[in-house]
Amino acid sequence: MSSSIFLTGATGFVGGATLNRLIARKYSVTAALRNGSIVAEDKVKKVHVESVDGNTSWEESLTGVEVVIHSAARVHVMNDTEADPLAAFRRVNVAGTLNLARQAAAAGVRRFIFISSIKVNGEGTLPGTAYTADDVPAPADPYGISKLEAEQGLRQLADETGLEVVIIRPVLVYGPGVKANFRNMMLWLEKGVPLPFGSIHNARSLVALDNLVDLIVTCIDHSAAANQTFLVSDGEDLSTTQLLQKMAKSLDRPARLLPIPSWVLISAAKLLRRESLSNRLCGSLKVDISKTCSLLGWSPPVSVDEALKATAQHFRESK
Template identity: 65%
Template sequence: MMILLTGSTGFVGQALLARLAAQPALDLVVVSRRPNSSLPAGVAHAQVADIAADTAWQPVLQGVQVIIHAAARVHVMSDKVADPLAEFRKVNVDGTLNLARQAVGAGVKRFIFISSIKVNGESTAPGKPYSAESQPAPVDPYGISKLEAELALRELAAETGMEVVIIRPPLVYGPGVKANFLSMMRWLSKGIPLPLGAIQNRRSLVALDNLVDLIATCVEHPAAANQTFMVSDGEDLSTRQLLRRMGGALGRPARLVPIPAWLLEAGASLLGKRALAQRLCGSLQVDISKTRELLNWSPPLGVDEALRRAAEHFLEHQAE
């Protein structure tokens, strides 16, 4: 089977590349904007322009049976462009649909789209997780663009018969993670007291290895066709629990100060950090029961082992 992978230089893409390259029954082609001389043996590379509405994909689609589309214009905290939604649409909607339409013409059987939990929204009431059937309610331009791409892909699948698989991950963590998760590990490793000891929220996360395993499962599983899947580690944590267990993995017990959530949120709003406070204090849960039952899939990695792997990589590279 020949698979085309986009986004192979990203956080998820790199791990997915390593996983698929290790399977001898697969022929793997990766695409990127720049030459790549460090690919695993046996992996082919194709250089393409930016993912856009006019990108020519035909030269790299010959013989491809499955596309895993992990490339995207990703969510950024402080977008400086005049019209963020228009910029997200150029890549995440127009670029995705251009690739998908050309895939239909090339006879590609299955298109796996890595979407985002932001399609559903930014928060859930405790004990009321998002499911694959929940009504989408994206808030920011990134989530809106991902939803628009999902809807267009489903329409294309209905019209053409190409199978579409949609996966919506929450926050992904693992070796080499960046952004807020990396900041959290830095705070813990320095022993900085954190005012999060009273937070009783619930958040779903997904370890990089667990997400990659689900994507690999969806490559050939017959029940995955034309389905949308939620993914997580199967164990939801409060921010307080996450910090304590991450601190244990780092060998630096978390120093947590019990400040009420309402006070943290009020202070964060005054400082212009309301979105950060929401992620630290609010809940965002996903229900993966459909993923478990339909695919007979369970997260292969437990939370503590996943945190240990992330911590190990951080400790080896923290001076970089």
């Protein structure tokens, strides 16, 4: 019999795709939704909550649940306007996560799958190196710090209660419905805007939404996943130039990329105080997923080209 699943963040980018996969696999699913959110799926039991923090009551919703998949979070915010961003992240990502996990353990939940972030490892890797799941964490911003603190609290709770904890740290997730900078790049490419990214020789790991969801579902019942931390990517690292070329091909558009050296872009970004953007465009961030693959017998089922094609198709249809 399939496990009974409790899923948070069911209307989010990752949570929504996870919900669809769970329904397709005929799991019994209870979806936690923020008040006012809608999931048009009659096969799912729905629970509405005002907020996800240290005071949320989950007891009634967790009765009979075997596995919690916690994807709800206060996500990384560009130009955060909070007076104390770290406190705001901690309210949701630390207190909210640990409150749910404690109540899950008390309700007899077997496993808690936590969607964390590669930002726990840090903001970038040196040429020829890659993050591993067992590296010493080095988060550099409030979001990454909050995710690390949640991970630490979950491991302590696992030791105290026997709750099996699985931590998944995705890199940048893309796929149908992706927004923010990834969607902006597709807009620029479709419009034929010349972009100064034709000579960037970095290496970045990405993960297609389908690949991330496949790993999440794999971790529901896999015995080797218990109390482990996994990094996840497509297994194919790309430079920013290569990504834009592949994206343009998926959109059936020419990639008008100007061969501006990276050092020029980085210098300009410093003058404009946009260092974080230049780091993402010009810096490297590679992950080693060999532990994930070997321990779970898993491999990314979708290639980068397939995932970009699906992303581009959705982008065009949704316009």
